[in-house]
Amino acid sequence: MDNKTLIDEIAKSMGRSKKDVTMLTDALVSVIKERCGGMDSIAIPGFGTFEPKKKLERVTVHPSTGKKLLIPPKISLTFKASALLKSKLRDA
Amino acid sequence: MNSKITFPELIDAVATATNTSKRVSETFLKEMFAQISESLKKGESVKIKRLGTFKLTSVDARKSVNVNSGEEIEIPAHKRIVFTPEKGMADAINMPFASFETIELSDELPEEELKQISESDDESEEIIAESLIAEEIAEPIAKDEEHEEAPVIVEPKQQEIEEIAHEEVSEPEPVIELEDEVAAIDEPIVANNSFKKGFLWGFVSAIAISFIIVSAFAFVNGLSSNNISQDAITPDTVMTVKAIAPKPTKVLTDTVTKKMFLTTMARKYYGDYNYWVYIYEENKAILKNPNMIEPGTIVVIPDAKKYGIDKNNPESLSKAKSKSYIIFKQFE
Numbered sequence: 001m002d003n004k005t006l007i008d009e010i011a012k013s014m015g016r017s018k019k020d021v022t023m024l025t026d027a028l029v030s031v032i033k034e035r036c037g038g039m040d041s042i043a044i045p046g047f048g049t050f051e052p053k054k055k056l057e058r059v060t061v062h063p064s065t066g067k068k069l070l071i072p073p074k075i076s077l078t079f080k081a082s083a084l085l086k087s088k089l090r091d092a
Numbered sequence: 093m094n095s096k097i098t099f100p101e102l103i104d105a106v107a108t109a110t111n112t113s114k115r116v117s118e119t120f121l122k123e124m125f126a127q128i129s130e131s132l133k134k135g136e137s138v139k140i141k142r143l144g145t146f147k148l149t150s151v152d153a154r155k156s157v158n159v160n161s162g163e164e165i166e167i168p169a170h171k172r173i174v175f176t177p178e179k180g181m182a183d184a185i186n187m188p189f190a191s192f193e194t195i196e197l198s199d200e201l202p203e204e205e206l207k208q209i210s211e212s213d214d215e216s217e218e219i220i221a222e223s224l225i226a227e228e229i230a231e232p233i234a235k236d237e238e239h240e241e242a243p244v245i246v247e248p249k250q251q252e253i254e255e256i257a258h259e260e261v262s263e264p265e266p267v268i269e270l271e272d273e274v275a276a277i278d279e280p281i282v283a284n285n286s287f288k289k290g291f292l293w294g295f296v297s298a299i300a301i302s303f304i305i306v307s308a309f310a311f312v313n314g315l316s317s318n319n320i321s322q323d324a325i326t327p328d329t330v331m332t333v334k335a336i337a338p339k340p341t342k343v344l345t346d347t348v349t350k351k352m353f354l355t356t357m358a359r360k361y362y363g364d365y366n367y368w369v370y371i372y373e374e375n376k377a378i379l380k381n382p383n384m385i386e387p388g389t390i391v392v393i394p395d396a397k398k399y400g401i402d403k404n405n406p407e408s409l410s411k412a413k414s415k416s417y418i419i420f421k422q423f424e
Contacts (some may be wrong), residue, residue, distance in 0.1 A: 001109055001127075001131040001137070001138045002139050003140055003141040006124075006127055006131070006138060006140065007383060008376045009127050010120065010123050010124055010127055011418070013123055013127075014119060014123055015237050016116075020112075022104055023110055023380060024106065024110055024116075024117070024120045024123070025113070025140070025141070026126075026142070027106050027109040027110040028106050028121065028124070028143075029103075029122075029140065029141070029142045029143045029181075030109065031102065031105045031106055031109060032143065032181075033142075033181060033184050033185070035097055035105070036185055037185055037187060039094050040094065040095050040096070040097050041094075041096050041097065042096075042097045042102060042219065043096055043097065043098060043099065044099060044102070044121075044125055044127070045099050046129075047125040047128070047129060047181075047224050048173070049096075050175075052185050053335070057192075059197065061150075066199035067196050067197075067332070068196065069194050069195065069196060069197065070194065070195040070196075070197055072189060072192030072193065072194065072195075073189055074186050074192070075185050075186050076177070076182060076186065077175075077177045077181060077182060077185045077354070078187065079144075079146070079173070079175030079176065081172075081173040085129055085132070085173070086129065086173075087171070088129060088133055089132060089133060089171050089173070089227075090170055
């Protein structure tokens with residue numbers, strides 16, 4: 001399901017315009033960006049948790065050139081599905 | 093920082109950001125995640141603009157152990173949700189570390205390690221060189237590898253035989269001492285002059301003479317005196333043989349084996365395998381194709397001075413190389 005159909009579906013079930021839903025979605029995304037950018041995690045009951053995780057620097061070998069590379073540390077946004085969502089998927 | 097934002101907080105945040113009521117925000121969020129869950133349940137992936145993609149990946153069944161009971165259990169094959177943030181989102185999250193870049197480390201190897209690497213390289217080159225030589229002079233089938241022994245100087249062997257011969261000669265003959273010694277002295281000279289045949293003849297004649305003498309002596313004297321005089325004489329006669337034998341030209345020889353080629357000999361005696369051509373030259377009469385030398389062939393190693401062999405002289409080296417080219421040309 002792409003972004004457009006998702007907004008369509010939500011708009012239909014909420015009885016609101018697509019424009020409103022798009023605005024709400026954008027707001028949600030910017031809230032996640034803002035809070036996760038500040039190393040906060042966001043827990044959504046029955047769905048899962050968005051959590052920024054810091055990954056340490058590491059040394060790897062480039063597979064084709066064979067050169068050693070020092071990969072710098074970084075923060076990546078991870079999502080962990082909740083137990084409820086997992087069980088829903090399992091039953092499906 | 094590092095705090096967990098709960099659902100009500102999220103509702104508040106969305107509501108304030110969109111200037112809508114908390115109720116609208118709440119229903120929206122609930123509907124939103126319900127839709128995503130529903131879609132994932134159907135097995136579809138869900139893409140949200142500017143946030144990222146939720147995808148399903150299948151996980152194979154695998155065995156595991158129950159942490160509490162220690163029983164083996166099988167985790168059945170299932171689907172797992174994978175979330176991939178969009179680039180803009182990932183960059184925004186990674187903002188604090190955005191300035192870091194991947195660094196190549198290849199040039200920062202310590203010097204010792206580099207040395208070791210270069211050394212091992214040299215070794216492998218040498219091994220390659222040796223194997224090349226091995227290929228250069230391909231050896232036909234040979235089963236005996238005992239010929240590995242170092243070079244043999246021909247003389248000692250002859251000398252030994254001569255000694256034995258002489259002992260035989262002197263053994264029964266104490267009285268006609270002078271004759272005997274003459275025979276002994278004659279022997280090596282003959283051997284040296286006309287080599288094998290001469291030696292053989294001398295050997296046979298020596299035995300024949302001594303036999304005649306013995307039979308003659310048996311008539312004259314009793315055998316009782318033999319033993320005493322024998323002990324006294326043998327060392328003397330042997331001494332004379334020893335003194336004469338080593339004098340003639342020292343010919344250095346070596347045996348071609350599966351592992352000892354002309355090239356290996358050249359490396360051993362002259363310090364460079366390229367000089368094998370001179371060993372070949374010296375033994376031209378018995379050698380034909382340098383690539384097909386029978387193992388067990390005894391070759392003469394010429395003196396280095398004879399062909400001006402000097403491994404430190406590039407001129408002599410290049411001369412040897414061009415010579416090898418000529419030799420190989422003959423057998424093409």
